[in-house]
């Protein structure tokens with residue numbers, strides 16, 4: 465699925481939290497949304513999923529305005545893995561994954577339950593969570609819940625996968641496995657990420673947000689520079705080329721003085737006195 469966001473502004477609680485945001489994600493691309501807390505990443509994902517109507521501009525899914533695509537069609541073609549899934553209901557992990565398949569259920573379809581259960585088990589296995597199938601959701605750790613949430617999104621076989629911080633509770637192996645797997649699916653992926661190294665490794669393109677606006681976007685090597693990291697995060701960083709493939713590797717060196725951080729040309733460590 466192709467995603468085009470054009471001059472998008474979104475208002476929440478009488479406040480404009482996204483302003484004039486434009487980006488595109490072509491079929492098969494993995495686009496990372498980066499930026500500090502409150503920058504607007506989750507809001508942008510919700511707008512792409514058609515859950516928030518634009519105040520200005522548009523979100524187009526394969527050329528159609530997202531908030532006008534029928535919800536059932538969106539539910540079949542787009543999977544959104546939210547940051548804080550609000551599900552403290554007494555269900556097992558396998559049931560949570562199967563719930564994601566509800567939009568595909570045909571009324572009175574024979575054998576539908578068994579087929580969906582098989583799909584849900586397959587997705588749990590892909591997410592490295594086969595062993596959690598019969599465990600109660602309420603008794604899972606943060607990382608285990610995260611794996612089940614990834615499985616729920618995968619079970620839908622979506623054409624567009626929207627992920628909100630998909631790795632924040634995962635151990636380092638699970639982080640790599642999840643992102644490598646997702647990036648290898650060949651579908652369009654838009655993921656909000658905090659880890660800049662993950663973004664550099666797995667994303668074809670990154671979009672750096674600050675205060676609801678796009679500060680920079682492009683290939684990770686072009687966007688993740690000491691100057692942009694300083695300007696957006698207020699952090700002094702050293703950016704190295706990975707010896708194997710040349711991708712940027714980001715070493716965080718320390719917090720910048722707020723006065724320095726506000727300058728887009730904030731010095732890298734090599735220039736610091």
Ligand SMILES: Nc1ncnc2c1ncn2[C@@H]1O[C@H](COP(=O)(O)OP(=O)(O)OP(=O)(O)O)[C@@H](O)[C@H]1O
Pocket residue numbers: 476477481499500501502503504505506507508547656
């Ligand atoms: N339902 C809401 N009503 C009003 N304001 C909201 C609502 N949800 C989010 N906001 C505000 O919108 C802005 C963007 O929030 P958003 O959750 O999109 O940021 P984010 O980049 O995903 O942050 P984080 O990295 O902390 O998850 C924030 O200032 C936030 O307080």
